[in-house]
Amino acid sequence: MSIKVAITDDHPLAINGISMMLASHPDIQITDTYTSGTALLEGLSQRQPDVLLLDMLLPDKSGIDLAPVIIKTYPDVRIVVLTSLDTPAMVKSMLSYGCLGYLLKGTDQHTLIEGIMHAWRREEFLDPVLKEYLLQTMLKTDKPNTANRYVLTKRETQILHMVIAGDTTQQIAEKLFISARTAETHRLSILKKLEVKNTASLVKKAIQLGLIDYHI
């Protein structure tokens, strides 16, 4: 038995660390490592691993965009999310897409291997630390069962980017050749979908969810 594992993380340092943790295991074989979303998609078209360790924050595409595509195109690839992004909303989203595991980057060797093994057997597995944390969050909030996916439309995504770039509704309208009302409607839809009340929370949440690249 040899489990083919691919790693996707924009930090070679992290890939290094993960590789070290897995190197000792006889049944695990690291076949590919990628540092960007495009590289990953390209590599997958060539050959598929059994288990894919996927980081959420990549330079080009976010994991939240990649996961659905990968699962649809390569249903045999089991995805284990391995990231530091640990908001409850994020975890829910990724699991609802069909990701099997969700590990935090602070995980230890034992948990990491356990996560990979579970995913390989197509069983769900959550980082124990995360499990505890989610439980606490659920207990504190009123709405326990909202499997929110935060799926924005193309237009909404486009406008979200412009909002975060600092454009006002008026400017957005001008740039997109639509009326300010329409731009406004989109902004409101985004606010509702992301369950926030104002622009400040919106920007924060969008960054939390990895919906946008906030660098530069």
Place this chain on the structure above:
Amino acid sequence: MSIKVAITDDHPLAINGISMMLASHPDIQITDTYTSGTALLEGLSQRQPDVLLLDMLLPDKSGIDLAPVIIKTYPDVRIVVLTSLDTPAMVKSMLSYGCLGYLLKGTDQHTLIEGIMHAWRREEFLDPVLKEYLLQTMLKTDKPNTANRYVLTKRETQILHMVIAGDTTQQIAEKLFISARTAETHRLSILKKLEVKNTASLVKKAIQLGLIDYHI
């Protein structure tokens, strides 16, 4: 010659990776590893390394807050920032505080060791990738020499946090027992200091600068 190196990163995985890269070097000795800002400060009060590898994003305190304190208290400790936060503003800030090196997490073994060596000799060292990138950014923007530190007062920082938490001016005023006008004035000061025009840009910039912790 033995250089004592301490590592601070909230991800054990990253610490693992860094350790591996440095393990082979005969002159480098890893004396301490920390996963939080408080742990770091506590550890430093016991014993100080020659070189401190410091991540920007820590669970409790941000590197931008820690660096000035550490440099003031322990001037013998050379700080090398090792992070994925790579905005020009951020780099400028950290260097102006007295950090000697700035490396990206995507760095390779050779560069990492070079950075540590330079810092140990009290020489500045920038990741070559970052250098190139900064150059490009400088060429594109109009204002090349603004050594802006974005120093906010205590009150402003406090209010910035509340803004990003989603509070309105009114709510901030109520929570802090000040008039809405005052809260407003502070918000405007923050906008001016950070050179932005609206809340969306403010939140983004604050996160870029590492001024706030956007996790959870």
Place this chain on the structure above:
DNA sequence: CAGAAAATCCGTATATTCCCGTAGAATTTT
């Protein structure tokens, strides 16, 4: 202690965001 910086307060005015709707056209899904 003196001066500087910070925190507090206020008036007026405009700009922008947010909330409540409705509705036809285009696109995608079933």
Place this chain on the structure above:
DNA sequence: AAAATTCTACGGGAATATACGGATTTTCTG
């Protein structure tokens, strides 16, 4: 082809945020 979703567009009104200018008290610092 029918159903669902998305995109576009518009109105009225309330709430917030931004801009400009000025002023007093408190706190920090040399």
